[in-house]
Structure formats: structure tokens, C-alpha cells
Amino acid sequence: MLDVHATSRIDPNITAEYALVDPIIRGDIKQTIRQLVSKKTVPSVPIEAGHYASIPLDLMTGALRTLLLAFPQASVEVEFIVYLDPVLDAAGEPTNALKDIEPVRNIVKRQGIDLTRQFLMQRLDTLAHGQEGQRNRTAELFAGLLAERDFIARSGPLYRYIRVQRPILVDAVKRGLADESWKVKIQAMGALTLFSGSLDYELTRAISSNLSDDHWPVRMMALYTLSKSPGDGFGQVIDWSAKYDSQQLVRSMAVALGGQEKPVPTEKPGSGESN
Numbered sequence: 001m002l003d004v005h006a007t008s009r010i011d012p013n014i015t016a017e018y019a020l021v022d023p024i025i026r027g028d029i030k031q032t033i034r035q036l037v038s039k040k041t042v043p044s045v046p047i048e049a050g051h052y053a054s055i056p057l058d059l060m061t062g063a064l065r066t067l068l069l070a071f072p073q074a075s076v077e078v079e080f081i082v083y084l085d086p087v088l089d090a091a092g093e094p095t096n097a098l099k100d101i102e103p104v105r106n107i108v109k110r111q112g113i114d115l116t117r118q119f120l121m122q123r124l125d126t127l128a129h130g131q132e133g134q135r136n137r138t139a140e141l142f143a144g145l146l147a148e149r150d151f152i153a154r155s156g157p158l159y160r161y162i163r164v165q166r167p168i169l170v171d172a173v174k175r176g177l178a179d180e181s182w183k184v185k186i187q188a189m190g191a192l193t194l195f196s197g198s199l200d201y202e203l204t205r206a207i208s209s210n211l212s213d214d215h216w217p218v219r220m221m222a223l224y225t226l227s228k229s230p231g232d233g234f235g236q237v238i239d240w241s242a243k244y245d246s247q248q249l250v251r252s253m254a255v256a257l258g259g260q261e262k263p264v265p266t267e268k269p270g271s272g273e274s275n
Helices: 062-070 117-129 132-155 166-177 182-192 201-212 216-226 234-244 248-256
Strands: 002-009 018-027 036-038 051-056 076-084 086-088 092-098 104-110
Touching: 018 051, 018 062, 018 216, 062 076, 062 132, 076 092, 076 117, 117 132, 117 166, 132 166, 132 182, 132 248, 166 182, 166 201, 182 201, 201 216, 216 234, 216 248, 234 248
Parallel strands: none
Antiparallel strands: 002 051, 018 036, 018 076, 076 104, 086 092
């Protein structure tokens, strides 16, 4: 979370109605993300001269969340620039519409994990015996390590990188997908959406096993995750869910993903009861 303070120094009736956040990533990965967060921010009362309004913004979202989770060994510095009522200047760069209020800047550093054998063994033990919240974070970590490994295998190393055998990471992710907690299952599947390419057969099969889970949020997330990397038979899967899943929200998700609904029976003419 980031608290943005908009201070009124001149006009006693000044308000900022729109906040825009652009993060600049430096370090092992260099990238600028435009419009990570855009939020309408209308204070309940005008900001008086010398006072401020505090606007909480959740920044672990969108492309930044994907980058941080999918490259866990990368050390980065993220500078958040927050514009209030942004406009473009003469150079085409964003700035505040109110010239007397400077954009808010805040720098956060994320140290990449030191992937030692001991660290890996500890996290595998946490995945098996940790509390639910710990298993959530660990399932997310292993999915990130797997996404990072596959990306670097295609593109080459971008930074100091410790390679882990893929079967170890796949097995850890599969443990998360089969966890006794439905919340951990959802977290593990959500993390797999970090993959830019297709999921392999082992992971697809592990996700597919959750299509029959007793908890409907698990079934819904399984559909969504599989839709990000559709393979042979996915059309049949979403058609079945759209027609026969016991939860309306899951059926609606399947339809939104392209599934065919169960036809609604139509009453034949003259089949109604006569008085």
C-alpha cells in the first residue's frame, strides 16, 4: 500500500479527482510501467489550505505484480511516481495539472531471494507442514521460480541466477495444487497465470483435477487458469462446466470463456394446461 498525500498550499477549495501511478523499475530488470493504477479520488470535503488528504493505493497489481512474482531472484528498485489529475507536458510526459503540486515519488527496494539449498529445503518443508498463510506464499514462490526458470531457458540469464532442476519446481507447484486447503489451491493456480506460454501436460493435468473440487471457487479458478493456456479438449471442459456445474457463478465463468450453455427447454404450442 502507498499513502499519497495531496496538499493544498494556495487555493482553499482545491481537490484532486484522479490519481495515476507509473512505476519505474531499475536494477536487475529495467522497465517503466505506464498507468499501473488509475483511480478516481474525490475527497468528501475540499482540501483546505495547509491541509492534506491521504489516498491509500494498492500497488501489488497488474504488470508490476507479475514482474515481481515471476522473477523472484531479481533485485530491483521501484520508483513510484503518482500524478494527481495528470496532463501531458510539452514533451509528452505526464505531470500534474496543478503546477504548484509536484508528483509524489516514493522508492521501494526488493532484494532477490538467495536461492541456496537450505532455503529451498526450508520452503519445501513449509509447503508440507506450514500454516495456511505460509503455504500460500510458498506455493506462489515456487510458481514464480518455475516461471522464471522457463523464461531464462528461452531468453538467457538477465542477472545472477541459480538454476533449479525443473522437476523439483514442478513437483512443488503440484503440491500446492493438491493442498488440503482450497485457499492454497486457488493461490497456486492464480500464480500459474504468470506463465507467458503454454503449461505442460503435468501441470495441466494437476489443474484439471481441481475441476471436480467440492469448493466452487477452486473449480472457477481452475477454469480461468486453464483458459490462459488452452489445450486439446479445453472446449469440451468449458462446455461441460457451462451446462452442468452445480454453481451458477462457475457456469457463468465457463460461458464467459466461450462455453456453450445448456439449451433451455421450450414449451411446445398447446402443451399448457387447459382451463
